[in-house]
Amino acid sequence: MIKLRIFVSSVRNELSSERRAVKAIVSSDPFLDEHSVAILHEDEPSMMAPRPTGYLDTLDLCQLCVVILGAEYGRRHKGLSATHHEYHHAHEKGIPILPCIKTLAPGRSRDGAVEDFIEDIKRDGYDYERFATERELQEIVRRCLVPCIKQKYHVTAPSRRAAAAMASTIRHHSDYAETRNVRKPGDGALVRVGWDQVDVPIARQLAERSAGDDVGELNDDGVKEVLLRRGLLWLDGGKAVCCAAGILLFARDPGVAYPQSVVHLVAYAGSEPDASPRDHEDLHQPVPTAVESVLRFVDRNTRHPMQVVKLKRRRLDEYPTEVVREAFINAAAHRDYEDATRRIRVEVFPDRIQVSSPGAPPGELTVRQLQSALKPGSVSAIRPCSRNPSLAQGLRILEFMDELGSGLRRMRDGMLKHGLEAPTIAFVDGYLQLTLPGPGEDLGRVGPDRGQAGLPEEIETALNDRQRRILAHVGEQGAVTTRWCRNEFSVAYQTVHRDIAGLIGLGLLRKTGAGPRTRYEPGEEAP
Secondary structure (H helix, E strand, O other), X not given: OOOEEEEEEOOOOOOHHHHHHHHHHHHHOHHHHHHEEEEOHHHOOOOOOOOOOHHHHHHHOOOEEEEEEOOOOOOEEXXXXXXXXXXXXXXXXXXXXXXXXXXXXXXXXXXXXXXXXXXXXXXXXXXXXXXXXXXHHHHHXXXXXXXXXXXXXXXXXXOHHHHHHHHHHHHHOOOHHHOOOEEOOOOOOEEOOEHHHEOHHHHHHHHHHHXXXXXXXXXXXXXXXXXXXXXXXXXXXXXXXXXXXHHHHHEOOHHHOOHHHOEEEEEOOOOOOOOOOOEEEEEOOOHHHHHHHHHHHHHHOOOOOEEEEOOEEEEOOOOOHHHXXXXXXXXXXXXXXXXXXXXXXXXXXXXXXXXXXXXXXXXXXXHHHHHHHOOOOOOOOOOOOOOOHHHHHHHHHOOOOOOOOOHHHHHHHHHHHOOOOOOEEEEEOOEEEEEEEOOOOOHHHOOOOOEOOOOOHHHHHHOOHHHHHHHHHHHHHOOEOHHHHHHHHOOOHHHHHHHHHHHHHOOOEEEEOOHHHOEEEEOOOOO
């Protein structure tokens, strides 16, 4: 699908943060991101030739225009600023325009040319919006662009619930993920994470999925271009540099810039933390890579009973992998990254796993609401609200999360289906702590039903108890002999022969070997 291009017009220096705010909302709102992309002329590829009005060529390729006015008019070319030229060009071309005028602080006045510009907008019959903060600007952009795209381009609008969720995200999200000038906690040293420090395969996957199926495989320059438009990269002296969300998503070591992004994994021998864990690891990895590292750590520090299912032996996991994965992704996507004193912790105990995420629930969510959503049988709807929308949107594009607010219910249902109790959640010592209760000593409760699960009901009911036990033995050992059957059931050879012949007739067993080496293995119809 080809995305609509939204040109962002403003005085570049004075309103640089407002320009980034528009780019951030377009790339992090699920509806706008699906159907559009924000275009900032300075992020477009250079033509390496003088183009005094090259911004108009860029505007010609766009379908919508957001004009942001502040106090300054900007440098003139042929009597008008670049923003004024862009406005007139869009108006003449019939490109829909959304004018947004910033309310100035007391004591500050607008350039007289800006006042004349505003009069132009009024004379041309446009309604304009006023804003005081970047959050207000984002709310305006979303509120105005969504119905415009829906009506003009016949696109289905987002649901009321999705719209309310995004409005909540705008109100409560942290500015952390859009930060360009990254500074280390403590000494405040400026850190630049450039392209040479990027995990290129992750960056390419994110760019290609973001750009859509029609672009094919991108080279490095194409990847950079897409990520610049998403606001995950920015240009510093002509070089591509990661913003905070980009660092977390695809820098090889996010800890270079943000020590708090390191994930602490620890496994204890007892049910309480102690000074001598049996295993521990610190992950200096981007979130997509850290997911797999967390799963490997949990795998090697939990038990894996063998179970016979459908005539086959298989290795089970003590905890459902998809639930552990979801728990970590939620922690990574929604934690408070502005808290530089805490890290995400994944702790494995003999009776539970705890995933601790720094910070309280984002936005208007409460711990009680989260607890309610985890109760078995609950259908409580949690309205999604992301503290870090750019990061969450990147993880959604990479298919690590869906941003629908259904993660808690999926974790609950996954635990119950696995034979375990539902997760619990609490706010403890500055962490939102999710606990996955384990099976304790009763490993037999873990996993799907034992025995002949999967046999058609008409076959299952036709089997006698001996035949079911024969199939269970085949599942455990891979084959059965008549001698084992006679010893196990203390019955005559004719009875054993009749039981086995019935199973062969159903396709559940097949005969191999001859004479004393005759064995009966799973047949073609064995599930």
